[in-house]
Amino acid sequence: MSRYFTEQNSEESVNARMAASTDPRLAEVMTCLVKHLHAFAKEIQLTQAEWDYGIDFLTKVGQISSDERQEFILLSDTLGFSMLVDAINNRRPPDATENTVLGPFHVANAPLRQMGENICLDGKGEACLFEGRVIDLHGNPIEGAHVDVWSDNADGFYDVQQPGIQPKWNNRGIFVTGKDGKYCFVGIKPVSYPIPDDGPVGQMLSHLGRHPYRPAHMHYIVTAPGYEKVVTHTFVGDDKYITSDTVFGVKKTLVAPFEKIEGGETDWHSPFDFVLTPISED
Ligand code: BEZ
Ligand code: FE
Secondary structure, three states, rough: OOOOOOOOOHHHHHHOOOOOOOHHHHHHHHHHHHHHHHHHHHHHHHOHHHHHHHHHHHHHHHHOOOOOOOOHHHHHHHHOOHHHHHHHHHHOOOOOOOOOOOOOOOOOOOOOOOOOOOOOOOOOEEEEEEEEEEEEEOOOOOOEEEEEEEOOOOOOOHHHHOOOOEEEOOEEEEEEEEOEEEEEEEEEOOOOOOOOOOOOEEEOOOOOOOOOOOOOEEEEEEOOOOEOOOEEEEOOOOOOOOOOOOOOOOOOHEEEEEEEEEOOOOOOOEEEEEEOOEEOOO
């Protein structure tokens, strides 16, 4: 190889600079990244103007990001990268509940609620009874599981997007299962909503002719001692956006029944069991 950088030897030139002392995994990740990045520019014959645009785009993604807004995660989500990394890292047996994206609207330490309690505090929307069990792969109930749930309100916003408008902790709560593994609470039938699209990622979607919507869903984090944490959603199957989720988060197994109830205490009923896998030894 020439001692100087050329178009032909570009990848090798850069990767040859890796110090012998570099952490082995970092060396592996960076070598592969350089390989694919250089191959990308060569395949697409990237123009200078296009790369300048790319740098400007990434700069804007950084500039709009803050403690409250993470535009890089939105970028990763809308490119399907978050779901790919999640899939690689959460391979489970066929009957176990699948993972999906966490999203930016989870808030830690939501109030612990009594079984059956209503988490909808703003009085809006169609009431829905959510119930089911947290079980293991053999169908045995798991006691002491934490079911941490959050959803948007009937206007399509999370409480943290509307401080001072929605009550704090609206449509959120943590339920702890008893011996029977059952959980049960009242919320609303969630509605579809756009991800924050007033920044560079929203512009990217618009340039690509893509909508920014997510189909209606309930978010869950289900944890129990000795079991893998499940970060997931349940989805409303007849939602307009069910097959075009802008962050690619829908999985067939996560589409839950939403049954209309006539003359009941709630308008809807949505049963769903969470099936957890034991933490592996290795
Ligand atoms: C959400 O479902 O809350 C969400 C997920 C990814 C990006 C934006 C929002
Ligand atoms: Fe969401």
